[in-house]
Amino acid sequence: MTFHIGAKPGEIAETVLLPGDPYRARWAAQTFLKDARLINEVRGMLGYTGTWQGHPVTIHGTGMGMSSLSIYVNELIRDYGAQTLIRIGSAGAMQPQVKVRDVVLAMSACTLTAPSNGIFKELNFAPTAHFGLLKAAWDAAERLGVPTHAGTIYSSQLFYDERPDLQEQLQRHGALCVEMEAAELYTLAARYGRRALAVLTISDHLLTEEALPADQRERSFGDMVEIALHAAFA
Ligand SMILES: O=P(O)(O)O[C@H]1O[C@H](CO)[C@@H](O)[C@H]1O
Numbered sequence: 001m002t003f004h005i006g007a008k009p010g011e012i013a014e015t016v017l018l019p020g021d022p023y024r025a026r027w028a029a030q031t032f033l034k035d036a037r038l039i040n041e042v043r044g045m046l047g048y049t050g051t052w053q054g055h056p057v058t059i060h061g062t063g064m065g066m067s068s069l070s071i072y073v074n075e076l077i078r079d080y081g082a083q084t085l086i087r088i089g090s091a092g093a094m095q096p097q098v099k100v101r102d103v104v105l106a107m108s109a110c111t112l113t114a115p116s117n118g119i120f121k122e123l124n125f126a127p128t129a130h131f132g133l134l135k136a137a138w139d140a141a142e143r144l145g146v147p148t149h150a151g152t153i154y155s156s157q158l159f160y161d162e163r164p165d166l167q168e169q170l171q172r173h174g175a176l177c178v179e180m181e182a183a184e185l186y187t188l189a190a191r192y193g194r195r196a197l198a199v200l201t202i203s204d205h206l207l208t209e210e211a212l213p214a215d216q217r218e219r220s221f222g223d224m225v226e227i228a229l230h231a232a233f234a
């Protein structure tokens, strides 16, 4: 047990899928894992462990934002030995060719500042996905026929951002979408020598203002879960 995770030693798999939403964790575990059992519910942050095609897998919520993800990912890596960490999140599209329900694989994640940035001081560290996972996820998406984009994304500190100028510059420079966790996940994975990737589903569009409701964000993003599972065990 850790400060925020009630699982006993050995109850968390080396492969962990990380949705922000704890109810998406419950839905994904019940939908994709065999024999899924609840291994954490401290503060309502649900985590489940089961198997996928015979491989042990944990699906654990991270909450919203880099500060919350940082707590769970630090404990999953340092206390439970997680080796492969794949975020399965929602995101807002920033480019016209990226449509609602498309999948985005985050090759890199720009951020204004993340919880880890303090240690870099004046250095602008470039948080980057694990190449093997990224390639395996791309191949899986092609096989499954899921419309998928790969490129840089924006990990924002705020959902209600008061800096439209930043969004404009990121759009000009090709950022595909905005979410709130990948940059810190990639930084922690780099620090501890683990594999990480963010597989995102577009839930809303910043240009067209289309948006999916909460129940669909919680329970209908199965393509990204399948892509993440195939990538983890490719
Ligand atoms: O759907 P999740 O995985 O929570 O991801 C996105 O949704 C939340 C904001 O609504 C943020 O956590 C953002 O990154």
Ligand SMILES: O=c1cc[nH]c(=O)[nH]1
Pocket (backbone or CB within 6 Å): 090, 091, 092, 093, 156, 159, 178, 179, 180, 203, 204
């Ligand atoms: O951070 C997020 C997540 C989904 N959609 C957005 O617009 N922003």
